[in-house]
Structure formats: structure tokens, C-alpha cells
Amino acid sequence: MRCACLPLESLLAPWMSLRRTEEAESLPEVPEVYRARYSALPAAQPLPPLLVLALSQASPGVPVRREQAFRRSRTNFPNHFLHSASQGQDALGEAVYYFEADGEGVVQRVFVFWPLGVLLEGPPNFCHGGCGASLLDDAFGAFTNTRLRSMGLSGQAVTAYLHVDYKAPTPLPGAAVCAATLDRVEGRKVFVRGELLVQKPDGTLQASMEANALFVELKEGFASMKK
Numbered sequence: 001m002r003c004a005c006l007p008l009e010s011l012l013a014p015w016m017s018l019r020r021t022e023e024a025e026s027l028p029e030v031p032e033v034y035r036a037r038y039s040a041l042p043a044a045q046p047l048p049p050l051l052v053l054a055l056s057q058a059s060p061g062v063p064v065r066r067e068q069a070f071r072r073s074r075t076n077f078p079n080h081f082l083h084s085a086s087q088g089q090d091a092l093g094e095a096v097y098y099f100e101a102d103g104e105g106v107v108q109r110v111f112v113f114w115p116l117g118v119l120l121e122g123p124p125n126f127c128h129g130g131c132g133a134s135l136l137d138d139a140f141g142a143f144t145n146t147r148l149r150s151m152g153l154s155g156q157a158v159t160a161y162l163h164v165d166y167k168a169p170t171p172l173p174g175a176a177v178c179a180a181t182l183d184r185v186e187g188r189k190v191f192v193r194g195e196l197l198v199q200k201p202d203g204t205l206q207a208s209m210e211a212n213a214l215f216v217e218l219k220e221g222f223a224s225m226k227k
């Protein structure tokens with residue numbers, strides 16, 4: 001029987017090599033809600049097949065729209081550790097963020113695609129658990145802050161706790177999609193849940209990690225955070 005899984009080269013290329021090109025290109029305008037942290041995908045950058053698969057599985061029959069996909073801005077926050085120190089050949093590749101919003105424009109879900117290189121190892125040939133937790137925290141932060149902004153709120157919330165259950169090893173080299181959505185809101189407290197999805201040899205997706213987190217919207221924003 002023919003294997004339905006995607007060849008590794010199609011998962012990783014060209015996202016490993018398409019880094020830091022946004023400054024050289026004139027890219028489409030990004031909606032205000034996303035603009036502070038994200039920029040449009042370069043015209044030459046296709047949507048990663050694993051991301052499309054995860055979206056199709058999450059919302060069967062709903063078209064995948066390229067204008068809902070972004071990459072992290074290189075100019076506004078250049079020191080984010082997942083998008084600076086952790087990226088490089090055989091480490092993290094270029095992430096693609098895909099936001100889903102409802103009819104009122106309120107963000108309901110985010111999916112974040114990451115190429116994973118061999119330098120992210122924990123157990124031999126598998127991803128370090130702390131790396132996976134960081135990717136989930138980033139996706140949860142992207143979801144929470146963008147959702148808050150889409151509701152006209154500050155969009156300035158930080159992780160109070162993050163609980164991760166490791167359900168299966170995450171293979172390297174490979175790729176993953178972090179999916180995050182709302183659990184519930186209690187005042188300034190935003191409870192988020194999600195998973196890190198990888199592709200099994202038979203082509204199906206499995207959650208190698210499941211997580212839930214509490215984000216707290218800061219009373220006076222990031223500027224009030226004291227050293």
C-alpha cells in the first residue's frame with residue numbers, strides 16, 4: 001500500500017532556507033491586529049503541506065486561505081529566542097502562523113508550523129521536551145495576545161503556568177504544528193489548551209504533546225514588568 005506520509009524534503013524545504021528575506025521584499029499589508037508581531041509570507045513561500053493537513057483535519061471542507069498565514073516579524077521583536085538564537089541550520093526553521101477568526105474578527109484558533117532540525121534533540125533522534133514546551137508556549141502566547149487584540153483589549157498577557165503532557169516522542173529531523181484554542185476566560189485570566197501535532201509514518205497526524213495554560217492579562221501592560 002502506498003504511504004500517505006509527506007516526504008521529509010517537502011516538509012522542511014524551503015522553510016529552512018527562506019529565512020530573513022522579508023526586509024528585501026515588498027510584502028502585502030497585514031491587518032492591524034497582527035501587524036505588531038507578524039508579517040505576510042513572501043510570495044515565493046508556499047504554505048507548508050503539514051500545516052495544510054492539520055488545518056484540513058481541524059476544519060474539514062473549510063478552505064485554507066493564504067492571507068491568514070504569517071511569519072514572525074523580524075523587525076519589531078528581533079530578540080525573541082525562538083525566532084533568533086534558536087533558529088538556524090539543523091535547529092528551528094522558519095515558523096508559519098495561521099490564525100482563524102470568527103465572523104466578528106475575533107481570533108478563535110492558531111496553528112503554528114515549525115521545521116525541527118536535529119540540533120533540537122533530547123532523547124536520541126527525538127525532540128527535547130523543553131523545546132516542545134517552548135513551541136507550545138509560543139503558540140499559546142500568539143493565540144492569547146492576538147485574540148485579546150482582536151477583541152479590542154491590550155493583547156499584553158503572559159504565561160502564569162503551562163502544563164504539558166508528553167504523549168509520544170517527536171521525531172527529528174521533522175516538523176510539527178502547534179494548535180491552540182480557548183478553554184475559558186475568567187476576568188484577566190485566559191485559559192488556553194492545545195497540542196503539538198506530528199505526522200506518523202502512515203500519514204496521519206498524532207498529538208505528541210497536549211498542553212493547557214493560564215495566561216494573565218497584565219494590568220498595566222508589558223511596560224509595567226519589573227526586573
Ligand SMILES: CCCCCCCCCCCC(=O)SCCNC(=O)CCNC(=O)[C@H](O)C(C)(C)COP(=O)(O)OP(=O)(O)OC[C@H]1O[C@@H](n2cnc3c(N)ncnc32)[C@H](O)[C@@H]1OP(=O)(O)O
Binds near residue numbers: 216
Ligand atoms: C505588542 C506585542 C508584544 C508581544 C509580546 C508577547 C509576549 C507573549 C508571551 C509569551 C509567553 C511567555 O513566555 S511569558 C514569560 C513567562 N511568564 C512570566 O514571566 C510571568 C511571570 N509572572 C507574573 O508576571 C505574574 O505572576 C502574573 C502577571 C502572571 C500575575 O501577576 P498579577 O498581574 O499581579 O496578578 P495576580 O493577582 O497575581 O493573579 C491574577 C489571577 O491569576 C491567578 N494566578 C496567577 N498565577 C497563577 C498560577 N501560576 N496558577 C494559578 N493561578 C494563578 C491568581 O490567583 C489570580 O486569580 P484570581 O484571584 O483573580 O482568581
